[in-house]
Amino acid sequence: MENTRVEEFLQPKAMLTPGIAGGVTMLIANALWVAFSLPPRWTSLVLSFLLGLLVFVAKGGVPVWQRALYYLLNSLIIFSVSIGTNYVGVGLTHPPTQQTSGVDPGARTFFGDWVRAP
Secondary structure (H helix, E strand, O other): OHHHHHHHHOOOOOOHHHHHHHHHHHHHHHHHHHHHOOOHHHHHHHHHHHHOOHHHHOOOOOOHHHHHHHHHHHHHHHHHHHHHHHHHHHHHHOOOOOOOOOOOOOOOOOOOOOOOOO
16 A cells, blocks of 8 residues: 555656655755855756656656656756745745845855855
């Protein structure tokens, strides 16, 4: 019974997998940015396509061309979710009305603006 649930989760047509993977991608990309100054937008894109490979692990008799299409779409969804999740965090930690804070301007915070990051 539990094995069936795992297989359902890894189905290429399931949208829950890219959603969760997007959150995980955002967490990993932000952690790598804070710890090692890796550019989060590129790190997130690479991680999205790596996590998108789950499509090829799934069983279900889906043709290869269809799996490749799912791979591309799921990877882009993972990337989109990771960017959206990051901007929710930015909005919560740096509200638009609050322009000044006690944080050193050169210090890295966990949620940062990926698009404007150097």
